[in-house]
Amino acid sequence: MQSRTFGWILLAPTLLILFLFGVVPFIYVIVVSFHQWNPFGANPDMVFNWAQNYRRIVFDGQFLASLGVTAAFVAFAVASQILLGYVLALAFLRDFPGKAFFRTIHTLPLIMAPIIVGSVWKLMMTPSIGIIPAAMQGWLGYDLNIGQNAVQAFVVTVVMDVWHWTPLVTLTMIAALVSLPADPFEQAQIDGAGRAQIFWHITLPMIRPAILATVFIRLMDALRIVDEVLMLTGGGPGSATRFIGVHIFKEVFPRTNYGYGSAVSVIVLYLTIVVCWLMYVGLIAPRNKDKG
């Protein structure tokens, strides 16, 4: 057996980097959030001001509106991705000519940079440049302008996220579905169960862990969406697509004092942890306990 010291030496650089750029910012943001600090203002010093910054957040309408649209976005985007991904995974289960080729194409969006996805969709959706508004106008007489219409901007953002991330759900669902044992399905068919019954009583319970894990990963990522939205809509029009990350980047970071910005960051981090923790204890942990 080698000496433990050597093990710690190998681990040390990793721990040091993650400490300096992960833990220190975490502690630092909490400390700053209890201060009034505006280096470019009349008083450039940090002044301790108890929980004043947090009190201000409660009355910050912009921030609360941003939380609302973020919740709506995450709900619509993740739900559509799970449903669509499951259906597409089923469509991939049978063999057909060119299956591997189509699967490769379907996976392609996953590797694209979020900022490129945003830029690609902006080029497609901007009136007078993009083909989609022109086609909508020409064929259906429908006016699509994501720079003006809040509902359209929100929907297009959701569609973009579905385009970008549904393949991930499809591939995790395929992995879950192909690993299912055949016996229960054959038995159910012998017993005369219908397709709906088989789905609700056999398929769904068996792939539930995979669905929950996928929801968990997608939820975490959807909560922090920034790049695509900055590029596509810049958070507008109004606050229609000013999701929480976009809000911090565009409003909090450049326009407020450091203390208030830190308080907003701490609250967002806290809410993210709470949402993920609720997901975990509410949905994933009980299932694991059932299994023994």
Added chain:
Amino acid sequence: MRERSPWIAVLFWTLMSIATLFPVYWLFVISVKPAVELFSTPSLWLSDFYWKNYTDVLSDRTLRSYMVNSLIISSGNALLCTTLGFFACYALTRFDLGGKESIFFWTITNRMAPPAVFLLPLFLLLTQVYRVGDFSLADSRTGMILVYCTFNLPFAIWTLRPTLDGIPRELDEAAFVDGAGSWRVIFEVVFPLARPGLAVTLILTWVFAWNEYLLAATLTNFNARTLTTGLSEYVTTTGTNWGIMAAISVFTLIPALIVFSLVQRHIVAGLTFGAVKG
């Protein structure tokens, strides 16, 4: 169950593939059109190719330096993260270290937090705290290489762990019995066997760093700006140079496409922290 013709599936997936590829095709269409043609009625088909947007991007000194920065930062970060991740996983799988499972789990929490939350503290730390005399990490390539470790290093550790677990310890022990030193065992026994896993990790961390935008946009202002931030500089309130923006997007997309063809099978495992095998 009734048998359906497989050609229905082929038709369905052909339509799906068009839906997947169309946005990328449109990006290419915009990138090879001169600015004057953009504002006529958009047309699906290309009559002729106008390459000036691409040559403009390549001859722009600022954009060229952004490209070089992107290359240096993502390559430096991928090498650093893969090397440190390899050492860390070796330590986690071969030594009886107190609390090592907690450390393993803790690393991933660094990746879970929304990066927007850390913009402000990282900006303040880099500009005001992490400096030695004249040397500051703010707006430097070294700084960005280190900052990108917050998401890529946990990723490297989590994807390399199964690889290192899969290499039998008996091989290490046999080498020790033969009198090899610790470093020789790592580099001459374990490294060759871990090479496939290391290659996948290197490639995926490289592409994650190459694709990053938010931190680069906040923490750099000139010296270390990357290609993704250059892209957003072409979207302004007064007017966007669409052709150039599309051409930069294509340049940013190409490495990702190459990577995609190299490690397609491993992408799902990578994006789910190894929870799902592709």
